[in-house]
Amino acid sequence: MSWLVDLTDVSKVFSSGAKTVALDGVTLRIGGGEFTAVMGPSGSGKSTLLNLIAGLDRATSGSIVVDGVDLTRANETQLARYRRSRVGFVFQFFNLLSNLTVMENVLVPAELAGVPGAQARARAKELLKELGMAGLHGSYPSNLSGGQRQRVAIARALINRPALVLADEPTGALDSGSGEQVMALLDDLNQRGQTILLVTHDAKLAAAHGRRIVTLRDGRVEDDARIEPRRSSEPRELVRLGAEEA
Amino acid sequence: MSLRFGILGLIAEEPLHGYQVKQRFEEVLGGTWEVNIGSVYQTLQRLERDGLVATTGDRGDRGRQAYRVTDAGVSALEEWLEDPESQPQLLREEVYMKLLLLGRRSNGSHSNGRLQRLLRRQRHVYLQRLRDLADQEKIAREGGRPQLALLFKGGQLHTEADLKFLDAVVEQMESH
Numbered sequence: 543m544s545w546l547v548d549l550t551d552v553s554k555v556f557s558s559g560a561k562t563v564a565l566d567g568v569t570l571r572i573g574g575g576e577f578t579a580v581m582g583p584s585g586s587g588k589s590t591l592l593n594l595i596a597g598l599d600r601a602t603s604g605s606i607v608v609d610g611v612d613l614t615r616a617n618e619t620q621l622a623r624y625r626r627s628r629v630g631f632v633f634q635f636f637n638l639l640s641n642l643t644v645m646e647n648v649l650v651p652a653e654l655a656g657v658p659g660a661q662a663r664a665r666a667k668e669l670l671k672e673l674g675m676a677g678l679h680g681s682y683p684s685n686l687s688g689g690q691r692q693r694v695a696i697a698r699a700l701i702n703r704p705a706l707v708l709a710d711e712p713t714g715a716l717d718s719g720s721g722e723q724v725m726a727l728l729d730d731l732n733q734r735g736q737t738i739l740l741v742t743h744d745a746k747l748a749a750a751h752g753r754r755i756v757t758l759r760d761g762r763v764e765d766d767a768r769i770e771p772r773r774s775s776e777p778r779e780l781v782r783l784g785a786e787e788a
Numbered sequence: 789m790s791l792r793f794g795i796l797g798l799i800a801e802e803p804l805h806g807y808q809v810k811q812r813f814e815e816v817l818g819g820t821w822e823v824n825i826g827s828v829y830q831t832l833q834r835l836e837r838d839g840l841v842a843t844t845g846d847r848g849d850r851g852r853q854a855y856r857v858t859d860a861g862v863s864a865l866e867e868w869l870e871d872p873e874s875q876p877q878l879l880r881e882e883v884y885m886k887l888l889l890l891g892r893r894s895n896g897s898h899s900n901g902r903l904q905r906l907l908r909r910q911r912h913v914y915l916q917r918l919r920d921l922a923d924q925e926k927i928a929r930e931g932g933r934p935q936l937a938l939l940f941k942g943g944q945l946h947t948e949a950d951l952k953f954l955d956a957v958v959e960q961m962e963s964h
Contacts, residue, residue, distance in 0.1 A: 771919065776819070780924060781820045781940060
């Protein structure tokens, strides 16, 4: 079986000043179409792992292959091409460009990837419509709510049809209602086949949406659990407000 | 939590007979508490003895007796509703006892492996529980039952704390 994300014995050591081992021999394989959540306390290596898979940083040792691209051997040009076309990013603080409109923000990765303008605009329009942002093409980020900004960021992440969407605490800056809407969008994308890697410190979020939960601790994989959606569960088997003693 | 004030609260809304109390109770709690009919009758008798409810009307065609709230019952209910809950915290997680006993047994490192295995499996149980509770919360919310959704939200927060407790166990193991 070939994996969409294939990390073998990956380590990352930061050696500016004191030597810090951020990742220590991580092996992790993710198949296409999975919704995986990576969990762990701060300092556990989550962000480092995400940056390596995103091609934003390089491993000290080990091998990382994503969508057939060997990130450990790729040169800078290849890495830049990989980031533009194979992965989509959704960040906690949206990272939209404030001087560009909604439409222009969504088009940035397409322009960088050299997608013809008309084709990219058609795709952006379709995505914004799907995400409930159809009337807001000309708005600027500062006029949008947090939830709307994150939807623009999701459209931007999807514009180049990436193999993998990386979502780093995507609800961290949102109120609970907007956060739930954003997660429902990610669920919906996943149900249509999009592979999603969610990074969060929030176990509730990870379990409510991931089908697989990888827990990191001190730079190692502490746990790798499969979660089954079982909507048919008996409420009484989950919560008992007052159990009468048997 | 005793049935006492739950039943009193429902009867304060309208007179009910024993079986209706059971049905109403289970309905408002979304099936999270299955009440024994025997306990309902026993509680009703105690409430009547204490003057908080009284029988009302004739016995129905199946010999069922309805109860209504009394003035004393209303006062007792109002007082209970305003008081914060301040019983000692009920900690009866079996996992704590297991961890404790496994820890006491371990003189060598071999049972440390058992402890780690238990921790891992317990973590999986909690994660699955979080998922199931989140699904139930969603079902309740979509079904227009926000109060019931809150009950499942509360369950998730407790389960999150259970997971953090496992983290604390791991941290303590590592520091020894």
